[in-house]
Amino acid sequence: MKRLAGFNLNSLILIIFIGVAHSSETCFKDKCRHLSNNENKYSKERNLKFAEYEAVIKAAKKEYKPCSKTVCRCFSEIISEDLKPFNNGIDAHTINNIKSKGTKYQIINHRLYRDKDCLFPARCSGIEHFLLRLKHKLNNTEFIVNTRDWPQVYQHQRPQGPVFSFSKTNDYSDIMYPAWAFWEGGPAITLYPKGIGRWDNLSKLIGKIANETSWNDKISKAFFRGSRTSSERDNLILLSRDNPTLIDAQYTKNQAWKSDADTLHAPPAIEVSFEDHCKYKYLFNFIGVAASFRFKHILLCKSLVFHVGNDWIEFFYPFLKPWIHYVPVDRDATKENIMELIQFFDQHQSLAQEIANNGYNFIWNNIQLKYIECYWLNLIKKYTKLLSFEPKLEADLIEIVGNN
Numbered sequence: 118m119k120r121l122a123g124f125n126l127n128s129l130i131l132i133i134f135i136g137v138a139h140s141s142e143t144c145f146k147d148k149c150r151h152l153s154n155n156e157n158k159y160s161k162e163r164n165l166k167f168a169e170y171e172a173v174i175k176a177a178k179k180e181y182k183p184c185s186k187t188v189c190r191c192f193s194e195i196i197s198e199d200l201k202p203f204n205n206g207i208d209a210h211t212i213n214n215i216k217s218k219g220t221k222y223q224i225i226n227h228r229l230y231r232d233k234d235c236l237f238p239a240r241c242s243g244i245e246h247f248l249l250r251l252k253h254k255l256n257n258t259e260f261i262v263n264t265r266d267w268p269q270v271y272q273h274q275r276p277q278g279p280v281f282s283f284s285k286t287n288d289y290s291d292i293m294y295p296a297w298a299f300w301e302g303g304p305a306i307t308l309y310p311k312g313i314g315r316w317d318n319l320s321k322l323i324g325k326i327a328n329e330t331s332w333n334d335k336i337s338k339a340f341f342r343g344s345r346t347s348s349e350r351d352n353l354i355l356l357s358r359d360n361p362t363l364i365d366a367q368y369t370k371n372q373a374w375k376s377d378a379d380t381l382h383a384p385p386a387i388e389v390s391f392e393d394h395c396k397y398k399y400l401f402n403f404i405g406v407a408a409s410f411r412f413k414h415i416l417l418c419k420s421l422v423f424h425v426g427n428d429w430i431e432f433f434y435p436f437l438k439p440w441i442h443y444v445p446v447d448r449d450a451t452k453e454n455i456m457e458l459i460q461f462f463d464q465h466q467s468l469a470q471e472i473a474n475n476g477y478n479f480i481w482n483n484i485q486l487k488y489i490e491c492y493w494l495n496l497i498k499k500y501t502k503l504l505s506f507e508p509k510l511e512a513d514l515i516e517i518v519g520n521n
């Protein structure tokens with residue numbers, strides 16, 4: 118979200134530029150005469166860049182105001198933001214028009230109902246875990262839940278209407294809900310054949326390992342393992358092949374893998390558990406098909422997370438600030454840009470550790486199942502208040518009872 122950056126980067130860089138240009142001149146006259154022209158040019162540019170990063174971090178810290186309300190009230194701001202397009206009310210006709218974008222749910226007399234078929238049953242089940250716990254507290258309502266990765270309501274296309282999706286960009290008016298994967302239905306890979314596990318269990322496991330691994334015991338490398346879901350990941354993989362001492366980034370197989378060409382002309386690497394990611398100081402997060410589930414897991418490692426691209430979000434991303442909780446990387450960053458950033462933090466270990474700890478603290482303190490449940494409750498309460506009709510049970514829906 119654009120408004121989060123807040124400070125004027127250009128004027129900041131200009132000030133730094135003047136400052137550093139002056140000091141490297143002094144350096145040139147006094148001590149640095151022995152450097153060859155090329156080396157000197159390189160180190161001048163690098164010093165300039167490093168001073169720029171330091172200034173940006175300083176400004177971000179000055180600007181940063183954590184939300185001072187309770188966790189659930191803070192998150193509630195996102196719900197209000199997402200519901201804004203519907204503040205004039207939601208009628209039955211509007212819902213009917215966008216029904217095909219997802220699975221229809223109804224809560225009638227504190228019982229939960231759903232379309233008979235769900236595109237991804239495990240995902241629906243991961244969602245229903247929360248709905249079943251909340252149905253007793255909710256008025257009659259109905260809503261459409263999209264269980265695909267991709268959001269459904271592109272702002273410049275009709276029909277428009279309320280559709281719940283787990284992730285989106287500013288181009289979509291989908292209403293965000295906490296992903297099914299907090300409970301079940303997460304991506305299944307060889308390491309997690311039934312899908313990455315329940316967030317309560319997994320977060321405790323990763324958080325414990327993070328606490329037990331001291332920064333200085335971590336391997337001083339940037340680390341990435343994942344499949345080639347988007348070519349945006351290629352630069353880091355290629356960099357790693359040229360700089361294996363600084364970066365270990367490799368592609369793993371995905372279901373579509375046919376030959377080494379699908380892993381950028383190298384044999385696929387084996388998958389690495391989240392716990393083992395925590396052994397490395399620097400971790401990279403890229404978008405997958407939409408926002409990547411991995412982000413919250415690797416932030417819990419107390420490693421420094423480099424987050425590439427900022428347009429795809431889940432409901433909690435707006436509270437994570439660049440340079441405070443993670444290092445932002447442009448999605449079109451060059452190999453040189455990426456290299457410079459890693460080198461900067463390699464030489465500024467206390468800054469790296471500080472951001473890494475902030476990332477851990479944010480996730481550990483705020484992303485807990487009780488707050489996820491509270492998010493769902495507020496989401497459905499606020500949404501239901503906007504309905505301009507009294508939902509009536511539809512005969513072709515099935516009741517979901519569950520076992521909790």
Ligand SMILES: *[C@@H]1O[C@H](CO)[C@@H](O)[C@H](O)[C@H]1NC(C)=O
Nearest residue numbers: 300313314315316317318319
């Ligand atoms: C998660 O932990 C709970 C106990 O806290 C346990 O009952 C459950 O089986 C675990 N589930 C998974 C999927 O690991």
Ligand SMILES: *[C@@H]1O[C@H](CO)[C@@H](O)[C@H](O)[C@H]1NC(C)=O
Nearest residue numbers: 320321322323324325328481
């Ligand atoms: C890790 O340590 C912090 C600070 O001591 C503590 O608050 C947190 O509960 C610990 N996390 C886990 C997973 O034990």
Ligand SMILES: *[C@@H]1O[C@H](CO)[C@@H](O)[C@H](O)[C@H]1NC(C)=O
Nearest residue numbers: 254255256497498499501502
């Ligand atoms: C249910 O509806 C009543 C009447 O409109 C309202 O006062 C109450 O706040 C609603 N409850 C919830 C949980 O939204």
